[in-house]
Every structure is written in C-alpha cells, then in structure tokens.
Amino acid sequence: MPLAVRDHAHPHPTLAPLPGLTVAREHDAARMAALQGRDPSEIAGRFARGHRAYVAHVHGEPAAWGWVATRSAEIGELGTRFDVPAGERYLWNFVTRPSHRGLGIYPRLLDAIVRAESAEATRFWVAYAPENHASGAGIRKAGFVAVAELSFDAAGRAALQAMRPDGGRAASRVLGLAEAPEALAPCWRCVRAGRGAMSCAAGACTCDYQRPELACATADDRSTGGAVR
Ligand SMILES: CC(C)(COP(=O)(O)OP(=O)(O)OC[C@H]1O[C@@H](n2cnc3c(N)ncnc32)[C@H](O)[C@@H]1OP(=O)(O)O)[C@@H](O)C(=O)NCCC(=O)NCCS
Numbered sequence: 764m765p766l767a768v769r770d771h772a773h774p775h776p777t778l779a780p781l782p783g784l785t786v787a788r789e790h791d792a793a794r795m796a797a798l799q800g801r802d803p804s805e806i807a808g809r810f811a812r813g814h815r816a817y818v819a820h821v822h823g824e825p826a827a828w829g830w831v832a833t834r835s836a837e838i839g840e841l842g843t844r845f846d847v848p849a850g851e852r853y854l855w856n857f858v859t860r861p862s863h864r865g866l867g868i869y870p871r872l873l874d875a876i877v878r879a880e881s882a883e884a885t886r887f888w889v890a891y892a893p894e895n896h897a898s899g900a901g902i903r904k905a906g907f908v909a910v911a912e913l914s915f916d917a918a919g920r921a922a923l924q925a926m927r928p929d930g931g932r933a934a935s936r937v938l939g940l941a942e943a944p945e946a947l948a949p950c951w952r953c954v955r956a957g958r959g960a961m962s963c964a965a966g967a968c969t970c971d972y973q974r975p976e977l978a979c980a981t982a983d984d985r986s987t988g989g990a991v992r
Pocket of ligand 1: 827856857858859860863864865866867868869870890891892895896897898900901
C-alpha cells in the first residue's frame with residue numbers, strides 16, 4: 764500500500780471552498796464515540812495516547828472525520844507500530860458518511876487538518892490501500908505525494924520500497940521499516956491471511972477493498988485503509 768507525504772517540499776493545492784463546510788477539532792470522547800459508533804472508552808484511550816480527532820460538518824451536520832497521531836501510530840495491515848517523530852503527524856481512520864460521499868469533503872478535511880496542525884508540525888503522512896480509489900484520489904487532491912510502497916518482503920516481514928528518490932529513506936526513518944532490496948509481496952492481505960508472501964501475482968488477487976467479503980484477510984486487519992467507523 765502506498766505511503767504518502769505532504770510537506771513544504773511539495774506544492775500545496777488550492778481547493779475551492781465547499782458551501783457550508785467547516786472543520787473543527789473534537790475533544791469530546793463521548794461525541795466522537797457516538798459519531799463513529801465505537802465504545803467511548805476506546806475513543807478516550809485514543810485521546811489519552813495523543814491522537815487528535817477532527818470532524819467536518821456540512822451546514823452543521825457531521826459529515827466526515829479523521830484522526831491525527833501525534834506520538835505513536837499503527838498500520839494494522841502490516842502489523843507494525845511506530846513512534847511519530849516530533850514535528851510530524853500520521854493521519855488515519857478517515858471516514859466520510861455514505862450520505863456525503865463524492866462531494867469532495869475528504870480532500871478538504873485532510874487539507875484543513877494539515878493547516879490546523881501546521882503550527883506544530885511540518886510533515887504529514889498517510890497510508891492507503893491501493894485498491895481504495897476514493898481514498899487515493901482524495902489524498903492526492905489534498906496535495907499528498909506517494910513516496911513509498913508498503914507490504915511484506917519474501918520472508919513475510921513488513922518492509923517498504925521507494926516510489927520516489929529519497930522516498931524510501933524518509934519512509935524508513937518514520938516507520939522504522941527496512942527498505943527491501945527485492946520485490947515486495949503484491950498483496951498484503953494474502954500475506955496476513957497466511958498464504959505466503961508471493962502467493963498471488965499482482966493483479967491476480969481476488970481481494971477487493973470495496974467488496975470486503977472477497978478480502979483474504981479479516982476486517983480487523985484493515986485499520987488504515989479500511990476502518991469504516
Ligand atoms: C475514502 C472516503 C473517505 C472518501 O471520502 P469522500 O468525502 O467521498 O471523498 P471525495 O468526495 O473526494 O470522493 C473521492 C472519490 O469517491 C468516489 N465517489 C464519488 N461519489 C461517490 C459516492 N456517492 N459514494 C462513494 N464514492 C464516491 C469517486 O471515485 C471520488 O473520486 P473522484 O472525484 O476522483 O472521482 C470515503 O469514500 C469513505 O469514507 N470510505 C470508507 C472508509 C475509507 O475508505 N477511508 C479511507 C481510509 S484512508
């Protein structure tokens with residue numbers, strides 16, 4: 764899955780304003796839990812671990828949300844945890860309610876978060892499942908650039924490969940993963956499902972993000988690209 768970054772090295776987009784759209788940080792665990800349909804104690808735990816929540820409203824109605832890791836983060840698909848460097852952020856668990864999808868809220872929410880957090884941070888990371896077109900498109904529109912591919916190496920270890928010069932080094936530094944000298948497994952889901960790192964050729968996998976019932980791995984493994992609550 765691609766890991767994308769937005770920082771001062773890349774030109775920032777100018778997104779046309781969306782009528783009625785506002786984005787604000789949410790500090791209330793109970794409200795956030797109700798919005799996401801999650802247990803309040805789980806959301807309180809996120810806040811306690813330094814995660815920040817942002818909610819986009821359209822004409823006052825909650826339409827989308829996302830989370831910002833400030834201290835440590837996890838990419839469930841790869842089973843990897845990492846410390847977020849000072850002055851950087853890792854964005855995760857973004858959802859636009861089905862009733863509000865396709866309106867361009869996601870890239871504007873990402874953009875608003877980057878701007879809000881820019882007082883304290885200069886580099887922002889986000890990962891997305893490659894088959895999740897909606898996610899990848901929104902991330903690109905928000906000015907993020909994919910710099911590294913994340914998956915498993917032939918030995919089944921989480922690893923990465925550069926997609927841009929220096930991308931591998933930067934990603935390796937933040938995630939603490941090694942750059943693989945050889946091809947990565949084309950499908951992380953097959954690896955998580957125990958099928959072996961190179962069991963499915965690129966394009967031959969039946970995994971389909973939009974049809975999770977076809978996925979090789981369980982829904983719980985999809986915390987980054989697939990968390991839908
Ligand atoms: C990914 C997601 C956050 C995008 O939110 P969004 O606010 O709808 O984003 P956008 O309005 O920019 O639309 C993005 C893409 O969604 C697709 N889309 C358009 N209308 C849609 C609709 N009614 N329903 C679903 N997807 C639609 C389009 O392909 C669009 O891309 P395009 O503009 O290049 O054609 C949202 O689809 C979602 O919550 N998905 C489930 C959770 C998820 O995948 N989170 C991402 C984790 S990184």
